[in-house]
Amino acid sequence: MVLFEERIGWEKPCGGGLPYKVLDRYPFLLDAVEPHFVTRECEFVAGNGDAARFTMRRPLAIYSRAVLNGLLLDRARRVGAEIAADRVIELQRMSDRWQLRTRQGGLHACDHVVIAAGGRTTLRRQLAPAFKPEDLLLTFGYFVPGCDDLLRVQFFHGFEGYAWAFPRPGHLSVGIAANAGQSTMADLKERLHGFMRQYGYDSKEAPVFSHVLPVLSRRSWKQMRLAGDGWSLVGDAAGLADPITGEGIYFAMRSGELLADCLAENAPDAYPGRVWSDFGSRLAFGALLTHPFYLGNFLGLPSTTRMIQLARRTAVFRDLLQDLIDGLQSYQTLAPRVCWSFIRALAEMAIEPFRGSGSGTNGAAPREAGIPGA
Numbered sequence: 001m002v003l004f005e006e007r008i009g010w011e012k013p014c015g016g017g018l019p020y021k022v023l024d025r026y027p028f029l030l031d032a033v034e035p036h037f038v039t040r041e042c043e044f045v046a047g048n049g050d051a052a053r054f055t056m057r058r059p060l061a062i063y064s065r066a067v068l069n070g071l072l073l074d075r076a077r078r079v080g081a082e083i084a085a086d087r088v089i090e091l092q093r094m095s096d097r098w099q100l101r102t103r104q105g106g107l108h109a110c111d112h113v114v115i116a117a118g119g120r121t122t123l124r125r126q127l128a129p130a131f132k133p134e135d136l137l138l139t140f141g142y143f144v145p146g147c148d149d150l151l152r153v154q155f156f157h158g159f160e161g162y163a164w165a166f167p168r169p170g171h172l173s174v175g176i177a178a179n180a181g182q183s184t185m186a187d188l189k190e191r192l193h194g195f196m197r198q199y200g201y202d203s204k205e206a207p208v209f210s211h212v213l214p215v216l217s218r219r220s221w222k223q224m225r226l227a228g229d230g231w232s233l234v235g236d237a238a239g240l241a242d243p244i245t246g247e248g249i250y251f252a253m254r255s256g257e258l259l260a261d262c263l264a265e266n267a268p269d270a271y272p273g274r275v276w277s278d279f280g281s282r283l284a285f286g287a288l289l290t291h292p293f294y295l296g297n298f299l300g301l302p303s304t305t306r307m308i309q310l311a312r313r314t315a316v317f318r319d320l321l322q323d324l325i326d327g328l329q330s331y332q333t334l335a336p337r338v339c340w341s342f343i344r345a346l347a348e349m350a351i352e353p354f355r356g357s358g359s360g361t362n363g364a365a366p367r368e369a370g371i372p373g374a
């Protein structure tokens with residue numbers, strides 16, 4: 001197997017955040033000797049400035065993408081993949097084989113081509129419908145020198161996206177993402193600069209990044225093509241990222257794993273169905289919730305603000321938020337869980353005055369021992 005990577009060692013624009021779901025499935029990412037940051041401290045800030053800061057029950061790891069990509073390429077090399085530092089510029093179907101032409105002038109033949117070339121690739125164009133503006137998140141940010149151990153996320157009223165600050169070894173990834181059909185780059189920059197001023201993240205001399213992230217709309221899920229005769233798409237090239245959080249590393253790795261299983265079983269046609277039943281139906285359902293999540297109201301306030309207020313005051317909403325961060329909360333059962341949690345939250349708040357100090361009203365969740373993966 002030959003793996004073509006045109007930019008070995010590059011810092012792919014990304015937060016590099018790996019929630020618990022990734023660490024649980026791929027524990028080598030938590031145990032790796034390569035530098036990465038593990039945190040449990042997080043703060044969620046609402047559009048009106050209300051905030052919930054708490055200690056997560058399960059860890060979240062954050063990698064620089066140069067380190068993460070290097071680690072994954074090393075693992076591929078160790079199990080026999082040949083890594084070619086070259087750009088594939090053309091794919092051509094020759095009877096039942098593919099011919100790949102590379103920038104350095106190489107010609108390679110293969111039986112099956114896997115496009116894992118990210119959200120901007122032009123290689124998918126001859127195989128699947130192009131992404132529409134509604135399928136793309138615009139992103140912009142800085143790699144800010146410094147150290148911190150707090151992961152911070154800020155929502156904004158009337159804005160379908162969020163700003164983040166993710167601590168990494170020696171620097172922070174500080175950025176913002178929003179739907180390309182609904183926001184402009186100028187709007188993103190203004191909001192991000194306000195967030196950075198407010199929390200003292202200094203953009204002077206910080207390297208800038210900007211990239212697109214494909215997150216399929218419900219309509220595009222219906223038209224999507226993941227595979228065909230001798231080809232398959234994985235990760236961002238397929239549009240497999242979470243439409244609400246923009247998280248995509250897990251889905252890139254998991255889609256690659258599912259495809260590898262299908263190819264090993266000589267059953268490439270099974271791949272789209274396995275993606276759908278493993279996580280695709282969750283992402284497609286999530287696409288229906290993006291609007292209500294960011295722009296909807298709950299009890300007279302924006303949903304994100306209400307969720308943060310309730311997470312600040314009640315353990316039951318902190319648990320819900322934690323499961324969303326960890327990727328353990330299915331979108332299909334989110335609405336019933338919010339209703340059920342709200343009833344429990346009312347009960348928690350009703351008994352709050354009768355509790356002693358340390359009841360959690362400051363938004364601090366109790367630490368728990370013996371959590372798997374910790």
Ligand SMILES: Cc1cc2nc3c(=O)[nH]c(=O)nc-3n(C[C@H](O)[C@H](O)[C@H](O)COP(=O)(O)OP(=O)(O)OC[C@H]3O[C@@H](n4cnc5c(N)ncnc54)[C@H](O)[C@@H]3O)c2cc1C
Nearest residue numbers: 006014015016017087088117118139235236247248249252
């Ligand atoms: C700003 C931003 C922040 C994000 N934050 C997070 C986060 O915190 N957590 C998370 O889970 N997800 C995050 N994501 C999403 C995540 O970055 C992607 O979902 C993930 O990287 C997808 O992996 P991939 O391998 O499919 O594509 P990529 O990571 O884009 O990798 C594609 C690779 O293919 C190479 N390539 C491209 N074209 C060719 C070619 N023609 N020939 C040879 N090589 C080629 C590229 O050099 C690249 O290394 C973020 C995305 C953005 C834009």
